[in-house]
Amino acid sequence: MFPSRKIFIGLEDIASIIENYTLGFNSLGFDVFSVVNSQASICASPCDIVLKDHLPPLRRRMTMRQKQEYIQKRINLIRKVFEKAIKECDIFLFIWSSFSPDYSDLPILKALGKKIIFVFVGSDCRWRTAYNQDMLQHGLDILPPGFNDGEQQLKEITLRLIMAEKYADALFNTPSQAGLALRPYYNYLQYPLNAKKYESNNPQNKIPVILHAPSDRFKKGSDMIEAIFLQLQKDGLQFTPRVVQGVPHNKAIEIYKEVDILAGQLGTVTGGKQERELMACRKVVVSGLKPEDYPQLLSPDCPNVRSHSLRDMYMALKMLIPNVSLREKIASCGPSYVRTYHDPSTACAKYLDAINGTTSPDFIPRFLRDTFVPEKKYLPVYNTRIKLVQDCPWYKEYIEPGTRLGLVF
Secondary structure (H helix, E strand, O other): OOOOOEEEEEOOOHHHHHHHHHHHHHHOOOEEEEEEOOOOOOOOOOOOEEHHHHOOOOOOOOOHHHHHHHHHHHHHHHHHHHHHHHHHOOEEEEEOOOOOOOOOHHHHHHHOOOEEEEEOOOOOOOOHHHHHHHHHHOOOOOOOOOOOOOHHHHHHHHHHHHHHHHHOOEEEEOHHHOOOOOOOEEEOOOOOOOHHHHOOOOOOOOOOEEEEOOOOHHHHOHHHHHHHHHHHHHOOOOOEEEEOOOOOHHHHHHHHHHOOEEEOOOOOOOOOHHHHHHHHOOOEEEOEOOOOOOOOOOOOOOOOEOEOOHHHHHHHHHHHOOOHHHHHHHHHOHHHHHHHHOOHHHHHHHHHHHHHOOOOOOEOOOHHHHHOOOOHHHHHHHHHHHHOOOOOHHHHHHOOOOEEOOEEO
């Protein structure tokens, strides 16, 4: 079915995930052609092409002619890479973005008989209004202003959803960020992660080192987490706080192996790749919810210590800091959990099963159809989002016609 046995992966390397996808697909006998728009120093995935490296520097002060020349060079480069990918690859796995800002490359790939996988990883599809309504009905904390606000952001999110839902053969997502989704999708939480890279046998220290390593201080609640550290110290608890940011990924892994506890992020439902990395390092992870808190496909034996709110994290750390034996017990479960649920070969095999149609989607989203209360000023955006996928076969199967609060289905 896939004569070239080659997969394109791009164009964003969120949390160095491309390296793990490459490992997983390689183990299944597939070559990978990986391309990213740019690569931050904190990411470590070796990629075949970093587009930014093949373009002149984009300066703040540029003449109109310089801007036009830059845009044309970028267009020419992307066209060249796109043509190479079409020639060599049978499967296209997109993370966050595709080759074209308007995703017009997706129907081209579809017409050429290519298989398309679209992976949603967070703010690329999470709309704060929908997220907050969903959290409130589960009694959970909401996101403050500053997360995906404004009409332009909403239009970008809905365009991405429209084009992925129309043209992809399989979508990967998770409920907490899929409030505006309509098409059934597969569980993203069991993404590939190479546990061997994180092996560590360091025992828990009596006086623990507690790490907080945000990629974005605002979105991870860093100021509040540092306030928790100060309060715990005022309470007389002995520990060493360690806050790091902007560290290259390989250096970060060495830091992970030296600490005892990760104070991950506030407000997270799932926890991210960093949380799984620390589990693989045999560390205690304080971040994210449990399966009974929220309907997502998170294994009940996930060894995270529940933390969603400011109070959750404070109480969890207060309990863990003096209890070395409890920390050892929790930490010892991490490596086997990651090996079981994030094995690269097993995880990537599901992606192939999804596009082959040999496994059914894990989620049939109903929040937008049944529950979401839209902002009146954005009703035209929502209804355009709905209308543009109504001709899809899956829509007729899963979305019954009707109107609700100004939404037209």
